[in-house]
Amino acid sequence: MKICVIVPVYNSENHIVDVIRSVLQYTETLIVVNDGSTDGTMEVLRATPLRKKIELVFYAKNRGKGYALQQGFRLALQLGVTHAITLDADGQHLASDIPVLVQKATENPEALIVGARKFDNPNMPRGNIFANKFSNFWFMVQTGRKLPDTQTGFRVYPLQKMRRIRLFTNRYEAELELLVRSAWRNVQLVSQAINVYYPPKSERLSHFKSCRDFFRISVLNIALCFCAVVWGYPIMLLRKIFTA
Numbered sequence: 001m002k003i004c005v006i007v008p009v010y011n012s013e014n015h016i017v018d019v020i021r022s023v024l025q026y027t028e029t030l031i032v033v034n035d036g037s038t039d040g041t042m043e044v045l046r047a048t049p050l051r052k053k054i055e056l057v058f059y060a061k062n063r064g065k066g067y068a069l070q071q072g073f074r075l076a077l078q079l080g081v082t083h084a085i086t087l088d089a090d091g092q093h094l095a096s097d098i099p100v101l102v103q104k105a106t107e108n109p110e111a112l113i114v115g116a117r118k119f120d121n122p123n124m125p126r127g128n129i130f131a132n133k134f135s136n137f138w139f140m141v142q143t144g145r146k147l148p149d150t151q152t153g154f155r156v157y158p159l160q161k162m163r164r165i166r167l168f169t170n171r172y173e174a175e176l177e178l179l180v181r182s183a184w185r186n187v188q189l190v191s192q193a194i195n196v197y198y199p200p201k202s203e204r205l206s207h208f209k210s211c212r213d214f215f216r217i218s219v220l221n222i223a224l225c226f227c228a229v230v231w232g233y234p235i236m237l238l239r240k241i242f243t244a
Contacts, residue, residue: 001109003102003156004029004081008068009089013040017048019087022095024053026102029081031055032089033072036062055079065153066167066174077159083109084157093154097194104192105156111188112161114147114179115154123198131214135176138221142228143183144236147191150179154194161187173217180224184232186239 005027009016016032023030032054034042045056057071069086076084083105087093097115104113119129128151135150153175165181167174183189224232 001083001106002029002081003027003083003085003105004031004076004079005085005087005098006031006033006069006072006076007087007089008033008035008065008072009037009041010035010062010065010068011037011039011041012089013037013044015091016041016089017044017050019089019091019095020048020050020054023087023098024050026095026098027085029055029076029079031057031072031075031084033068034058035065035068036060038062064169064171064174066172066177067170069174069178070167070170073157073159073162077163082159084159085155086157087154092196092198094195094197097154100194101154101156101192104190105158108188108190110158110161111190112158112179112182113156113190113192114149115152115194116147116149116191117152117194117196119149121196121198124196125198135217138225139176139179139183142180142221142224142232144233145183145189147179147189149191150176152194158187161185168223169216169220171216173220176217177220177224180228180232184228184236186236186243 005023007019009032034045036059042058055075057075073084085098085101101113132149132151139150140146167177169177
């Protein structure tokens, strides 16, 4: 196994260097994808002394987190990487959890490892809890599987399993689609408890737009439910039959 870390970043000039510094304690291959940031993120990335230690992908127009992840996957495969750990650039995911995820991936090399947050955290925004329950329910409907946290971006992707997945969407909701489409391909999904840091509300960085993104997620769920009936469930059954 050759493992890298991919950090998609959009307008995170105040957090990205700290995230890079912490991640580099646990990996020699770090890919940062600057998803068309409009603040000083690119200047910060170019100026940091850590620039020589990272692989930087950037483009001018914001294309969405799903697109950024796919660009990171593409470069990782070119570098000969077999597994990619993804984490967010806002500092909420703790790099100290990387060894735990690596260990879980080592034990389950064909699986997609999905971080699971602790929802009894008193600092967790209430909207996050509702959004996760909403997402978990539809994920179960679309795949017949249960996961405790389908919203987290802290994961380990087996890259060869991701190569042929062509996403319907390129934005925030793409991470949910990756889970659903992986399940349809009978990729094992393994949950691993992780820690999350929630800063004071005044210091939180979030690009989630409640009305717009909730609408996009709802539309995606409708599409995935339809696809689950006509393609997802039948293909899962056929794969089980021919691999039994």
